[in-house]
Amino acid sequence: MNDVKEDSTFKSYIGESELEVSITLDDAQRTKILDGETIVYEAPKVLLYPPLSDRRKYIPGILTITTFKLSFASAEDVEPSNCFQQNLLLGINDVCLSSIDVIYQIGDRNKKKLTPGQNVTGKVKDILIVCKNMKSFEFSFKMCDKDSGKNVVNALLHHAYPKRHSLLFAYDYKEPYVNETLNREARFFLVKSDWEKELKRTKCQNWRISQANFNFHISPMMVETIIVPQSVTDTIIKAAVEKFCCRFLPIWVWGTSKGAALVRMADLLPAIMDRTEENKLLEHIRKSHPDKKPPHIIDLSSPTPKDIQVSFLKLRELCTPDNTRIFKSQDFKFYGLLDGTKWLSHVSTCLTKAMEAADKISMHGSTVVLQEGNGQDMNCIVSSLTQLILDPFFRTKFGFQSLVQKEWVALGHPFANRLGHILDKEIEPSPLFLLFLDCVWQLLQQYPTAFQISETYLTTLWDSTHISVFDTFLFNCTHARFMAETGSAHLHPPLILRSVWDWREQFSDRDIGLFCNPLFDDSFKEQLKPHTGLSGMDIWLQCYFRWLPDLEIRNGGHPQVDLISRYIVSEILQTQQGIADVNGRVNRNKEECMELIRKVNSFFPFSHISGPVSGDPINNVLLSGDTLDSQSILNFNNE
DSSP: OOOOOSOTTOOOOSOHHHHHHHTOOOTTTSOOOOTTOOEEEEEEEEEEEOTTOTTSSOEEEEEEEESSEEEEEOTTOOOGGGBOOOOSSSOTTEEEGGGEEEEEEEOSSOEEEOOTTOOOOSOOOEEEEEETTSOEEEEEOTTSOTTHHHHHHHHHHHHSSOSSGGGSGGGTOOOOOOOTTGGGTOOOOOSHHHHHHHHHHHTOOSEEEEOTTGGGSSOTTSOSOEEEETTOOHHHHHHHGGGBGGGOOOEEEEEOTTSOEEEEEEOBOTTOOOOHHHHHHHHHHHHHSTTOOOOEEEEOOOSOHHHHHHHHHHHHHHHSOSSHHHHHHHHHTHHHHHHHHTHHHHHHHHHHHHHHHHHHHHTSOOOEEEEESSSSSHHHHHHHHHHHHHOGGGGSHHHHHHHHIIIIIITTOOHHHHTTOSOOTTOOOOOHHHHHHHHHHHHHHHOTTSOSBOHHHHHHHHHHTTOTTOSTTTOSSHHHHHHHHHTTTSSSOOOOOOOTTOGGGTOOHHHHGGGBOTTOOTTOOSOOOOOOSGGGOOOOHHHHHTTOGGGOOTTOSHHHHHHHHHHHHHHHHHHHHTSSOTTSSOOOOHHHHHHHHTTOOTTTTSSBOSSOOOSOSSGGGOOOHHHHTTOOHHHHHHO
């Protein structure tokens, strides 16, 4: 094999004969095909360049494109025990097609962005794939048949950017799905009873359940059950709804026992200059307050989804350098470049708006109305953050998942558009949900004992938004989900709905154990009062930089603290229960466990464990997710 390069320091790590052997895979090493998944194209002898390797190292293997994923299988793949988080649907070097954002064709001196839907006719030697979660893949086809690169690219350009929603893999996935325990994982807010329970839980008075939108009669963009002031009749609702963008009139989403409520609404249609209809509804909201206080209105017209998308693209460019030269150049002026993305400025703005709403509700006892263009973008972020700040229930795992269901899924955040599931020039993508998760991560850094969910949970949730198996983040509104489930559009068979909250569809109990925070203090019920200024914001390293090994701290970092906390919880349980191990195993001694923990790197569980480790190195340090749901260090202290 001739791998001569201009850089005289280049070293070939494998000979041609060795390459032929290494890409011969047995059945266990080849890509796993799901029920309903079909192979589109398979290319042997493909080389994968690790990030920032400058092509001095490579891994040979077989690249497979299916109707669900891009998969790279190699005989050199690490053993599962050495790479902790193991997705049951995706391999180590697999990525769902919905996660692919940009494909570049790499030339000798530049790279060319390929257009989705185009047909590449010339020879393709190298490609770079950048994903929506900052992961990137660089492949070389120099050892392949001459048309392999072209065929791979054309397969991706066609299947990774579907033009119809029914072409997403969820419609083809045939695996049976039954989960009788899912209701304890999250409240879905798609039925009347869930909204009744929420109204009863908050004890907010002078609001009522309305079924004016039953069968989506007045608005396909809103959930069927809405909560409105008691004085608002269904007749008033039907007359007013057509005046608002996306037919999203003012609705209750949360409240207090003292009568202060949190309300979401869209703007009036641009053509409507007379604000009489809006003022009438605001007057009804005022009357719903026990003290007849006028509501405090917060304008959420900025930042716009376009502002957030532009900021995200700049952040992604910072997180996915093409080579070592660019990486070093960015590292030299990192914080200036980070500031230039304005991403943390947007995080700060969202938290500041949420604190404004929380203070008006808690300190002044006022109802707060959140208002923006369509009512379904920034409203989702600020409304969710306000409730996290005020209501400790939403800081639990069950509560957090229910909050996402209520504010984002049931109330119609346009996930299909914002996450770019469908190729359409009229669609405006924007990762508002990532911005929300970043805000939650900032709260977790400032209040590490207030949340039952962990940093790893938030990162994994972002990854899961791009897996086209689960319906949770696939649709623009509840009505679209209903149409798909019933097959009402007659364009496809009824869709089997699979919730992302059923984490056992993706992960083992061992992985799910990392979703819970061992420092969670369930006695902490106070309102959060975070520092929301830009100086209080930090960069979410685990989520954004985990794919760059050069930035990882070897044998160190926060994950070691987290694992030690989990080990302490395990020891306390063992002592209390008087058994060798809570999972029925003989635990290793403390010194051996500490030695294993010291081999963990800072991006764990999204990185490999340093050094050779036999067996399952972390299993005896962790508790299952179910155990940590009710046990933590601080909870033991409170007993």
